[in-house]
Amino acid sequence: MTTTTAPTLTPVERPAATRTPRVRFRDLVAAEWIKLWSLRSTKWSFLAAAFVVLGENLLSAWGDYSNYPDYSAKIKAVFVPYWALGDAFNDGSAFLLVIAAGAIGANLVVNEYGTRLIRTTFAAVPARRSVMAAKVVLATGVFVVFGALIVGVSFWADEAILSLRHAGLSIGYPGALRVTVAAALLAPIAALIGMAIGAVVRHPATTMVLLIVLNVVVPALLLDQRRLSATIDEAMPITAWARLPAIGDQTGPGPIGMSMAHAWIVYAAWAVVSVIVTVVVPARRDV
Amino acid sequence: MIEIQELTKRYGGKTAVDGLTVTVRPGHVTGFLGPNGAGKSTTLRMIIGLNRPTGGSVTVQGRPHASNPRGLWYVGALLDASEVHGGRSASGHLRALARSNDIPRARVAEVLAQVGLADAANRRIGGFSLGMKQRLGIAAALLGDPQVLLFDEPFNGLDPEGVRWVRGLFRQLAAEGRTVFVSSHLMSEMQHTADHLVVIGRGRLIADESLSDFAARSVRPTVSVATPDAVRFAEILREQGVRVQSTGVQTLEVADLAAARVGELAFTHRVQLHELTTHATSLEEAFMDLTADSVEYLAGDPR
């Protein structure tokens, strides 16, 4: 080693390539979280969805509240639990929740393709499956919370309105918790389905059309009970939801000829297939 | 270092990149030139793993980029400044990118300041001008302090000050020992930016040489002459076997003969000269010559 009289040099930071990046899945989830909330439209879409779904529920509960004195004794006898539970989260709200969550979920994927941000994303994180898995994890978390909040508030507010007629029920009532859980889970399941359609189709408008066809048009067309269509109908998430609230015998076929277990399986199957499609498909194609 | 081996990409029946073999070395700004549709953008997309090659391979620092779980540490790329979400702020966009790659958040403000967007950090990207988006793209490319940087047409939309700044930045990055690969279809942009050129046409390699070699091959000066005796002087020159073209009543253009020799001939034959000027062929013209056979999308092409 030699001593030199050269002026002291300030140490230069070592170039990045000599450091190694930590590869952590939670960084990707955190990045997706930043992406989600750095869009102003996110807050508004969630608020709008909550407003519409809650509005629909409160209106129907309010309708029963107003009409209650005119109901026949026969109806009043079974109002709790059948009607009261129906008001807790009605069919119209379920449709609205499925459409809203589906659209917001699809948008999580499709807005990146629509803006071509996906290229920036995949160049920054070439592990594409991890990126999509992070999106799935984030969406599942956010929509479980969103679904629970909306359904929870609906249940609480609707039953509060009905209890003014002493016709409400509490969450402890047999079957009430199942209704709420089944309704709340519609949000993440619909969101995951939306993401999967978005990941395959990649085009925003087409994705929305398919989402509506799947969740509204197909179940509506299949209302009649012919064998084939009934089979498809019973594979629809919204039909499964319609079965799950059924009260009474919880093992045999319910009002639409579908067992409770079958209904839960439909839920799970849609979720699992959607996750696989969302994670696998984008990794296999050019962007 | 970027190593491209026999790289081929076909879209349906259309061959965008055709057996391209090139090595892009560190420490230089390498210009990537070719006419519209030559396959430059397609090649760059394959380098960063966005598109899968139909054949051949490409590695960055010895590895295919797609096999790096996180990319910004290795390659910074600005392929298209519009590949962002207009609803996000500049800093929101960069924060998400930084977080995904475990890059400290403080780095975001640093690169924004470096590209001159510090004041616009919290504004929506949708409201940015093309030049501002271009700067944001450069900021994103710098985020991970990578050794390899790719830019596709980075001068689009930049003002003269911006162009100068970007050129300086590229040179600085190369001087730090990084690999800088910059595409353009304008030679004039490259001649002040790059010190090495890769030229392609219809997906094939046409030239891979230093800027000075490229310039040397293109020096074929012409001499323009203004003289009241244009007709007589043209004949004199032709008798000497020189190619002459009349460009006006009193002007001629002489090819392949040095100005001194033209002046000498005029002097011996008592031809009065008003003007004698040498025009070196520009790099632009050399580039046009070189790629003339591979221009696919010719303006005014009669079909």
Ligand SMILES: Nc1ncnc2c1ncn2[C@@H]1O[C@H](COP(=O)(O)OP(=O)(O)OP(=O)(O)O)[C@@H](O)[C@H]1O
């Ligand atoms: N996704 C794609 N699908 C089909 N053809 C494509 C696709 N991408 C590029 N091409 C075709 O490949 C060829 C090369 O295109 P590319 O964009 O790489 O050219 P370029 O050199 O970047 O041109 P420019 O200077 O205009 O940007 C073109 O003929 C183009 O039409």
Ligand SMILES: [Mg+2]
């Ligand atoms: Mg291009």
